[in-house]
Amino acid sequence: FVRSSPRFLRLLNEGSSRSDAVELSRRVLALTKEIAAVDGEAALACFRSSSRALRSVSIEQFEAWARRGLSSGRTDTRARRSYFSLETRGSYEALHSGSAGLALDSIQHLLRLYVEALTGREVDVAPLAAVPDEARIGDGRTIHLPSLVNEFGDEELDFRLYKVLAAHGAGQIEFGTY
Secondary structure (H helix, E strand, C coil): CCCCHHHHHHHHHCCCCHHHHHHHHHHHHHHHHHHHCCCHHHHHHHHHHHHHHCCCCCHHHHHHHHHHHHHCCCCCHHHHHHHHCCCCHHHHHHHHCCCCCEEHHHHHHHHHHHHHHHHCCCCEEEEHHHCCCCCCCCCCCEEEECCEECCCCCHHHHHHHHHHHHHHHHHHHHHCCC
16 A cells, blocks of 8 residues: 555646645545455555546546446455456446546557557657656657547547647657657
């Protein structure tokens, strides 16, 4: 638990205000406590996956996902721990099932291949939330895109927006204007 805390605290640091960060941490810790009453290792897995999950979904979606994992009646501890670690496709889909918009996680590999085809170079695609503090966004090797796009309310149009943003980033890399 202690080793997982710095990653979680970095996520809180990205928040807009101290009161929001306190509320977010309170809610995540309350969920962790609920899960710990059933399975301590699953609670730790949930806490560890919270920072990654909260980059792409809201706290309400995260809470619903965690409660779904508790109420599913999983008797196999290994399956329960895999669920809370976001190691299974079902867990990932359950987390994102209520999200409106298109998550970068679901198309990141495809966009990376698209950008590599455009530039002829090996390029990474990463969420904007992954940009370290005081780092340059344009390093010539990574294109940073939003974690979630819900601009049009249609998955196809949101995917097109991701492609446009990725192509723009590819153009900046190709012509050295990053």
